[in-house]
Amino acid sequence: MQKSGIDAFLIPRADAHRGESVPASEARLAYITGFTGSAGIAVIGTDKAGLFVDSRYTLQAPAQTDTDLVRVHEVNQGGVSADIRLYVPKGGTLAYDPWLHTPGEVRDIAEKLTGHARVVPHANLVDAIWADRPAPPVSPIEFLGHNRAGKTAADKLAYLHEVLEAEKADAVALTLPESICWLFNMRGRDVPNTPFVLGFAIVPLSGRPTLYLDRAKITPDLKSALKGIADVAEATAFDQALAGLGSDGKAVIIDPQTAPAAIADTLKNAGATLIEKRDPVLGPKSRKNDAELAGMREAHRLDAIALAKFLAWFDSEAPRGQLTEIGIVTALESFRREEETCVDASFDTISGAGPNGAIVHYRVTTKTDRRLNAGEIMLVDSGAQYLSGTTDITRTLATGPATAEQKDRYTRVLKGMIAISMARFPLGTSGAQIDVLARQFLWQDGVTYNHGTGHGVGAFLGVHEGPVGISSRYTTPLEVGNVISNEPGFYKAGEYGVRIENLVTVREATGYPGFLEFETLTLAPIDTRLIALDLMTEAERNWLNAYHARIWNEIGPLVTGPIKDWLKGATAAI
Structure with missing residues (x-):
């Protein structure tokens, strides 16, 4: 923080996919504070730290953290309170990883610090000190037969194209693994308790969608299973694809409640028109x-x-x-x-x-x-x-x-x-x-x-x-x-x-x-x-x-x- 000129840094429980369970490599909040609950956010200042949790965890959080170092605050589910000001000096800088916070969360935090401190995106500082950080998960991917899925991926994509037409959108960027897994009738084992495959997807109005996955997950069998349905690319190409949508002036649907702020920023800065709408897969999936x-x-x-x-x-x-x-x-x-x-x-x-x-x-x-x-x-x-x-x-x-x-x-x-x-x-x-x-x-x-x-x-x-x-x-x-x-x-x-x-x-x-x-x-x-x-x-x-x-x-x-x-x-x- 001192080297970066930062006075405080935010550490949420969430990863870029907003899952209730996160892989060991994404458990930054537990690594820093010891708190293992499924929701919460910490703000680490230069001389004190706070952990914001909802009423489900007001007993668990103090039991798992060193309360001499970390003060626990009870807040409404999914946010922080105005007490965040206690951890950022007047005129100071609060930094956050834009892949771990939604645009709405960033706006909410910035409003609470209006006139008090700046809120800026930054590379993740936890990753910089986490010497024994586990490797990202790579698990087998399976595809459901029609007897289990009930609808083909092509049928589901046809529905999604109807949504894009109705919204006058050129594409949708999907970040929730539950939506991506349901859409393509696939399941994995990337996180505990839930059969998710972690990745991103872009579904255009015309042309095939693209799945963006860890390189180690992209196997000949995977490509074969998705042949004619979707293309597959390495996760590192996702940013470039978003920028390409922007440079082409495309209108792109993102879910402001679940998509990382980094996605919104990349699209907007590249020239895309953002259509903020709830993930259109959630309704039919439910x-x-x-x-x-x-x-x-x-x-x-x-x-x-x-x-x-x-x-x-x-x-x-x-x-x-x-x-x-x-x-x-x-x-x-x-x-x-x-x-x-x-x-x-x-x-x-x-x-x-x-x-x-x-x-x-x-x-x-x-x-x-x-x-x-x-x-x-x-x-x-x-x-x-x-x-x-x-x-x-x-x-x-x-x-x-x-x-x-x-x-x-x-x-x-x-x-x-x-x-x-x-x-x-x-x-x-x-x-x-x-x-x-x-x-x-x-x-x-x-x-x-x-x-x-x-x-x-x-x-x-x-x-x-x-x-x-x-x-x-x-x-x-x-x-x-x-x-x-x-x-x-x-x-x-x-x-x-x-x-x-x-x-x-x-x-x-x-x-x-x-x-x-x-x-x-x-x-x-x-x-x-x-x-x-x-x-x-x-x-x-x-x-x-x-x-x-x-x-x-x-x-x-x-x-x-x-x-x-x-x-x-x-x-x-x-």
Whole structure:
């Protein structure tokens, strides 16, 4: 910083592809601060440093960082507060890597420092000192058959060309790996938990698109698989291609919320016209076709078998008081790995015993690993990537008698989850409009939860995807084929946490023209031992009993012996 004449430097969690998981070579925030959460940004000044995280990480961040050196600030998700001024002297210079920040982020930070300091792009200073930085990932690339993708890459590109024509655009620059992988029906293993291929793409209105990938990924097999569909070039040529679009005076679509500022700057400086628009692949990708939905249903059937084994094992072991959070994660993963099509976890399992369950995005480590005492509530939020699809499920589990308060809170959360599951709503309704259905029963008793009720889920892609979800920030209308989580919760700091999560897909409401409803995909029992039965209505009991009957009918024949016996009891009617 001194050599560069810089007073402060920004270090975000994100890489150029904005993924929730980043490869080891891009984990700059963790390298500098020790914080491993999926979102956050640090500002390193000459004599002090700050780490800005949202409410999910206000407990995790201080535990992982040296708070004598780094002050933790809680902010709204995805940004910094005016406290950034504390780390940049008056009249000073704050630098950032333009490949790691969007134009919107840069504008927001510059506004917060207006009249105080300059904000300038700069080569990444972390990379300059990271002597043992891991190499960029190079993993095998596979292409999905029509039975898994449901649409050819040519069909998807034809849709994208229609968007370009409608927007009077000459090309679109794609940076999100989920969009690129979906568009070309390919998957990889470049990052943990998500089958991504990291790269960039330019799709022109006329002519073939070009994929820009690490040189080591460009093999004869890759070129053969993309023959007639797309050209392939080294990632180092991407900048030059952007500049070429600019020099030709092209109009180019970029997503200002996800594209790196470096792309916008290169295009603009070269003479291109920027069309700032949400990534046009996100919408069609979120509307799962019949083949994708069939794969998701199959993935949930496979996951249900593993979860029946895990939950039966948990019920037999938990009362002994010997289980640990890491041991629970290991057991769950081992049950899932018994299925040969299980590729990976879809995210790091949240395994919170007792008070750790109140930490919304808790990630157990060897330092925080806690024994689950008999009688405590256990919260397990996990998911898997199967070749057929992606799963995400949360269950809150009893290990002994629960208090009246715990049962009350658990039941109110369950009632909210059921309300979403039973919802029927007109076309054009967004997740923001139905979010209150999940919260109403907690609100009635003066409590709530500080996270969204649901997020979009990909089909053998990211476990979190846009543009739809269920919370106040999701204003995009829900459409047939969307797959979304349904996960209200309640958290009492220092004592326990409750969350119940199923995945649902949007479908047309039978017998109600112009209306939509949800189909539940997840097939795992909900712990009935924590329910306060007097709070449940007849309609809610009927829904839960029907759900458990479905699990028994569909999964019961797929398990045997003690697992089958356990499942029969766990799905018994209340």
